[in-house]
Amino acid sequence: MINVTVWNEFIHEREDDAVKEVYPNGIHMCIKDFLGVNEDINVRTATLDEPQNGLTDEILKTTDVLIWWAHIGHDKVLDEVAKKVQNRVLEGMGFIALHSAHFSKPFTALMGTSGSLCWRDDDFERLWNVAPSHPITQGIGDYIELEQEEMYGERFDIPTPDELIFIGWFRGGEVFRSGCCWNRGQGKVFYFQPGHESNPTYYKPEIQRIITNAVRFVAPKNGFWKIECPNAEISPEARIATLKG
Amino acid sequence: MINVTVWNEFIHEREDDAVKEVYPNGIHMCIKDFLGVNEDINVRTATLDEPQNGLTDEILKTTDVLIWWAHIGHDKVLDEVAKKVQNRVLEGMGFIALHSAHFSKPFTALMGTSGSLCWRDDDFERLWNVAPSHPITQGIGDYIELEQEEMYGERFDIPTPDELIFIGWFRGGEVFRSGCCWNRGQGKVFYFQPGHESNPTYYKPEIQRIITNAVRFVAPKNGFWKIECPNAEISPEARIATLKG
Amino acid sequence: MINVTVWNEFIHEREDDAVKEVYPNGIHMCIKDFLGVNEDINVRTATLDEPQNGLTDEILKTTDVLIWWAHIGHDKVLDEVAKKVQNRVLEGMGFIALHSAHFSKPFTALMGTSGSLCWRDDDFERLWNVAPSHPITQGIGDYIELEQEEMYGERFDIPTPDELIFIGWFRGGEVFRSGCCWNRGQGKVFYFQPGHESNPTYYKPEIQRIITNAVRFVAPKNGFWKIECPNAEISPEARIATLKG
Amino acid sequence: MINVTVWNEFIHEREDDAVKEVYPNGIHMCIKDFLGVNEDINVRTATLDEPQNGLTDEILKTTDVLIWWAHIGHDKVLDEVAKKVQNRVLEGMGFIALHSAHFSKPFTALMGTSGSLCWRDDDFERLWNVAPSHPITQGIGDYIELEQEEMYGERFDIPTPDELIFIGWFRGGEVFRSGCCWNRGQGKVFYFQPGHESNPTYYKPEIQRIITNAVRFVAPKNGFWKIECPNAEISPEARIATLKG
Numbered sequence: 020m021i022n023v024t025v026w027n028e029f030i031h032e033r034e035d036d037a038v039k040e041v042y043p044n045g046i047h048m049c050i051k052d053f054l055g056v057n058e059d060i061n062v063r064t065a066t067l068d069e070p071q072n073g074l075t076d077e078i079l080k081t082t083d084v085l086i087w088w089a090h091i092g093h094d095k096v097l098d099e100v101a102k103k104v105q106n107r108v109l110e111g112m113g114f115i116a117l118h119s120a121h122f123s124k125p126f127t128a129l130m131g132t133s134g135s136l137c138w139r140d141d142d143f144e145r146l147w148n149v150a151p152s153h154p155i156t157q158g159i160g161d162y163i164e165l166e167q168e169e170m171y172g173e174r175f176d177i178p179t180p181d182e183l184i185f186i187g188w189f190r191g192g193e194v195f196r197s198g199c200c201w202n203r204g205q206g207k208v209f210y211f212q213p214g215h216e217s218n219p220t221y222y223k224p225e226i227q228r229i230i231t232n233a234v235r236f237v238a239p240k241n242g243f244w245k246i247e248c249p250n251a252e253i254s255p256e257a258r259i260a261t262l263k264g
Numbered sequence: 265m266i267n268v269t270v271w272n273e274f275i276h277e278r279e280d281d282a283v284k285e286v287y288p289n290g291i292h293m294c295i296k297d298f299l300g301v302n303e304d305i306n307v308r309t310a311t312l313d314e315p316q317n318g319l320t321d322e323i324l325k326t327t328d329v330l331i332w333w334a335h336i337g338h339d340k341v342l343d344e345v346a347k348k349v350q351n352r353v354l355e356g357m358g359f360i361a362l363h364s365a366h367f368s369k370p371f372t373a374l375m376g377t378s379g380s381l382c383w384r385d386d387d388f389e390r391l392w393n394v395a396p397s398h399p400i401t402q403g404i405g406d407y408i409e410l411e412q413e414e415m416y417g418e419r420f421d422i423p424t425p426d427e428l429i430f431i432g433w434f435r436g437g438e439v440f441r442s443g444c445c446w447n448r449g450q451g452k453v454f455y456f457q458p459g460h461e462s463n464p465t466y467y468k469p470e471i472q473r474i475i476t477n478a479v480r481f482v483a484p485k486n487g488f489w490k491i492e493c494p495n496a497e498i499s500p501e502a503r504i505a506t507l508k509g
Numbered sequence: 510m511i512n513v514t515v516w517n518e519f520i521h522e523r524e525d526d527a528v529k530e531v532y533p534n535g536i537h538m539c540i541k542d543f544l545g546v547n548e549d550i551n552v553r554t555a556t557l558d559e560p561q562n563g564l565t566d567e568i569l570k571t572t573d574v575l576i577w578w579a580h581i582g583h584d585k586v587l588d589e590v591a592k593k594v595q596n597r598v599l600e601g602m603g604f605i606a607l608h609s610a611h612f613s614k615p616f617t618a619l620m621g622t623s624g625s626l627c628w629r630d631d632d633f634e635r636l637w638n639v640a641p642s643h644p645i646t647q648g649i650g651d652y653i654e655l656e657q658e659e660m661y662g663e664r665f666d667i668p669t670p671d672e673l674i675f676i677g678w679f680r681g682g683e684v685f686r687s688g689c690c691w692n693r694g695q696g697k698v699f700y701f702q703p704g705h706e707s708n709p710t711y712y713k714p715e716i717q718r719i720i721t722n723a724v725r726f727v728a729p730k731n732g733f734w735k736i737e738c739p740n741a742e743i744s745p746e747a748r749i750a751t752l753k754g
Numbered sequence: 755m756i757n758v759t760v761w762n763e764f765i766h767e768r769e770d771d772a773v774k775e776v777y778p779n780g781i782h783m784c785i786k787d788f789l790g791v792n793e794d795i796n797v798r799t800a801t802l803d804e805p806q807n808g809l810t811d812e813i814l815k816t817t818d819v820l821i822w823w824a825h826i827g828h829d830k831v832l833d834e835v836a837k838k839v840q841n842r843v844l845e846g847m848g849f850i851a852l853h854s855a856h857f858s859k860p861f862t863a864l865m866g867t868s869g870s871l872c873w874r875d876d877d878f879e880r881l882w883n884v885a886p887s888h889p890i891t892q893g894i895g896d897y898i899e900l901e902q903e904e905m906y907g908e909r910f911d912i913p914t915p916d917e918l919i920f921i922g923w924f925r926g927g928e929v930f931r932s933g934c935c936w937n938r939g940q941g942k943v944f945y946f947q948p949g950h951e952s953n954p955t956y957y958k959p960e961i962q963r964i965i966t967n968a969v970r971f972v973a974p975k976n977g978f979w980k981i982e983c984p985n986a987e988i989s990p991e992a993r994i995a996t997l998k999g
Contacts, residue, residue: 105376106378109377109378109421111642122493128373128376129376130376131350131373131374131375131376131423131448132354132448132449133351133354133449133491135491135492135493136493137493137494137495137496138493138494138495138496139495139496139497139499142499145745145927147907147908147909147928147929148908148909149908149909149910149931151695151731151734151909152601152692152695152696152729152730152731152734153731154730154731156731157730157731161909162745164745164749170496170499172496172882173882173883173884173921174882174883174884174886174896175884176354176449176491178376178423178426178446178447178448179426179447179917179918181424181671181672182671182914183914183918186908186921186929186931187929188923188927188928188929189499190501190746191496191499191500191501191502192499192500192501192504192880192923193496193499193500193882193923194882194921194922194923194929196884196921201423202423202424202642203376203377203423204377204378204421205641205642206642239642240642240644240647241641241642241643241644241646241647244641244642246378246380246421247380248367248380248381248382248383249382249383250382250383250384251382251383251384251415251417251436251438252384254384254387254415254434254436254437254438255436255437255438255635255652255654256435256436256437256680257436259654356887390682390990392662392663392664392683392684393663393664394663394664394665394686396664396940396976396979397846397937397940397941397974397975397976397979398976399975399976401976402975402976406664407990409990409994417637418637418638418639418676419637419638419639419641419651420639424672424673426916426917427669427916428669428673431663431676431684431686432684433678433682433683433684435991437635437678438637438678439637439676439677439678439684441639441676447887450886450887451887484887485887485889485892486886486887486888486889486891486892489886489887500880500897500899501925504899595866596868599867599868599911612983618863618866619866620866621840621863621864621865621866621913621938622844622938622939623841623844623939623981625981625982625983626983627983627984627985627986628983628984628985628986629985629986629987629989632989660986660989662986666844666939666981668866668913668916668936668937668938669916669937671913671914679989680991681986681989681990681991681992682989682990682991683986683989683990691913692913692914693866693867693913694867694868694911736868736870736911737870738857738870738871738872738873739872739873740872740873740874741872741873741874741905741907741926741928742874744874744877744905744924744926744927744928745926745927745928746925746926746927747926
């Protein structure tokens with residue numbers, strides 16, 4: 020069973036009627052709904068305005084995969100919480116950063132780069148699958164079309180992805196590394212660009228399929244690890260010499 | 265001309281007689297001395313106890329390559345200074361993290377990982393050159409031997425290097441990714457493991473050659489860049505349409 | 510069910526008594542035996558002296574993972590067979606190259622490099638696990654010790670691995686990238702260095718665990734693909750325009 | 755001085771009037787002309803119909819960078835010549851594969867993959883610079899526009915590039931990894947997609963700038979190396995023990 024926590028700042032959906040209409044219960048509930056139908060996935064949600072931004076130690080310790088949607092509330096996330104999220108990824112937790120989370124504290128902390136890009140509202144996007152044998156693209160064809168999505172364009176300030184999964188094409192003329200994987204510590208990170216708050220992107224079956232695939236892909240397969248820096252006082256060779264003593 | 269700033273916490277060499285004997289003027293001055301003989305390199309130093317840790321905006325703006333040695337003073341580096349260093353790397357500045365700088369604020373911020381490893385004092389190291397055609401290994405043969413060096417062993421918690429240059433072999437039985445390059449933003453980062461404060465590592469000609477090569481390699485070749493996230497309000501395609509009127 | 514074919518040149522074990530004593534039925538049968546106990550793995554073997562080197566189109570088409578052990582018979586492998594193996598990997602088949610297969614025709618064809626290295630008989634090896642959360646290292650601790658193994662040392666002429674899993678330490682003083690993964694086409698390749706013919710390496714439980722893990726890791730998850738270079742005569746944008754009429 | 759050999763199959767320009775009109779002396783002469791104005795670059799050409807396809811041992815030995823344009827003549831290149839080119843790259847020679855050379859013998863041999871892609875004649879391309887601090891993009895802005903170029907689209911069957919430099923956007927709706935670098939052995943490879951024979955792409959100043967930059971980037975910096983697989987009979991540790999005798 021994979022324990023997923025879907026985190027959302029949950030601001031636009033409460034403050035902006037146009038967004039509320041698309042996601043009346045918040046983006047996190049939409050994601051929870053489509054993930055929750057899977058028997059191997061157990062989902063809960065957390066939001067910015069909860070104590071500790073909804074991410075107490077207890078919650079983090081019992082989360083295998085954390086999904087993050089945020090935009091105008093990046094600065095309101097507690098530094099301490101962002102640091103704990105980063106560390107939990109290094110220990111093994113999977114992390115999926117959606118859309119405007121390119122600028123979120125946990126994502127930029129894990130990347131080491133600014134996450135900057137260029138952008139424009141309301142474009143048509145075609146997402147090209149450049150890793151057709153990757154677990155994240157199971158069930159996805161050559162490309163997906165999104166009638167309306169915010170344009171995110173290069174240069175995207177990220178480290179070279181360990182795996183590039185999708186490249187986005189925008190009718191306005193831009194391209195984007197729209198789906199990227201990185202290993203950080205013992206954890207896996209997936210960034211996925213679609214999902215502007217005013218577009219119904221997370222209702223699209225292909226998008227749901229990709230996020231579901233990604234949950235399974237970034238989920239820890241080998242348990243969790245402690246970050247430590249041990250003094251190997253007795254060297255492996257000394258240990259052997261002693262045994263042979 | 266490459267403007268290099270050699271930064272050192274400069275604590276061990278003042279507080280520990282054994283270290284003072286090896287580096288009477290500090291590790292930074294030893295590095296300054298061997299870099300300074302090159303006509304294309306202009307060197308200055310900065311230390312922890314100077315105002316702004318010696319790294320004012322003016323200094324950073326006129327630094328092409330920043331070399332960083334630190335160990336027990338990591339926490340004393342101002343968060344604000346570490347952040348400025350990180351950002352300057354993203355804008356194009358080269359960064360060379362030496363030895364115990366694996367745990368320094370700028371290095372771990374650029375990596376996104378903990379930088380943890382295992383360690384032990386006083387071992388014999390053989391550094392294998394696994395990238396013999398790389399600019400950093402010009403003039404270096406198959407391997408270098410260091411009679412006495414602190415052992416740093418795997419697992420080293422770093423993102424997969426963009427380029428792996430050296431692998432260290434320790435007589436006690438460990439291995440280490442001892443020389444690694446990463447691109448971050450528009451800047452290049454090189455981590456180089458040798459250089460324990462009580463060992464005369466930085467006097468070795470091969471080590472000096474590697475650091476000198478690295479300075480030239482990480483120096484910006486294409487100027488500096490601004491980190492920005494522009495609204496591309498007029499798309500490239502709209503611009504063309506307008507031109508064609 | 511993963512269909513594995515274990516390919517062995519099967520020469521040393523028939524011609525050299527010392528080797529025959531270690532692997533009386535051939536290395537392939539030893540590998541078949543330990544893989545065969547797994548309920549999700551179906552194993553058969555193939556050898557150099559069979560028609561088509563044991564790798565007919567029918568066999569290749571029904572192989573999910575091909576394991577390759579070879580040494581002195583590299584040149585005897587038919588070019589046509591090596592090419593078919595390469596193409597089948599590009600279509601999705603997993604490929605595990607063991608030990609001296611670093612010089613085999615399929616491996617070097619998939620890499621594009623020579624596969625050269627330096628070597629010496631009879632050393633002690635300690636294999637360090639540098640990817641502890643990777644599927645291939647499930648159940649494996651910090652390192653494995655091999656009392657007697659052929660030394661393979663750097664520089665190993667391979668492309669930068671997509672994932673570096675093990676680094677080998679040899680008592681004689683060398684290091685080696687002993688476990689490496691690459692993606693090629695839709696297939697995955699794993700190279701694993703231990704397994705000299707005269708050492709009982711493949712009887713070690715940890716080595717068996719690694720190879721078993723690797724079989725599951727490189728097995729195709731998304732089916733097989735055709736290599737083709739289609740003329741996309743009607744562009745995606747033209748198709749949309751047509752639909753909209 | 756960088757010695758460049760520009761290789762061209764030189765078929766279209768002699769057999770097809772439309773192409774002849776664009777490149778009356780052949781694509782190779784156009785490239786020779788713009789490279790030749792650089793004081794640090796020494797250029798000659800070679801073509802398919804010369805003895806040994808124009809690439810004798812003597813020519814290869816005195817070539818630092820080989821540029822390759824080919825399309826309908828891939829199969830006519832001698833296997834032996836392709837193999838020598840590949841080996842020379844492994845020894846240190848830079849290799850630039852242009853446009854339809856994605857299917858050439860030397861390029862696919864160096865990659866280990868098929869090089870397949872999807873294609874369509876006559877589209878508008880916008881090449882996005884995703885590595886603005888890379889030596890290859892010096893002097894190039896955010897993007898380049900090509901009024902008319904053959905569409906090459908994903909999925910491009912290549913190994914993950916060591917460095918991704920350009921992503922192409924095509925008005926018809928496709929994207930492409932249009933500029934990619936790989937290390938192979940001691941040599942560097944750059945693939946660059948623009949350059950269809952009937953389009954005047956190689957006359958564009960930005961394209962000329964990129965190819966000139968690339969020549970300097972892939973040129974060997976550290977000399978040439980022999981491919982060998984030495985028996986390290988005396989281990990480094992034994993050598994030390996002997997010295998200490």
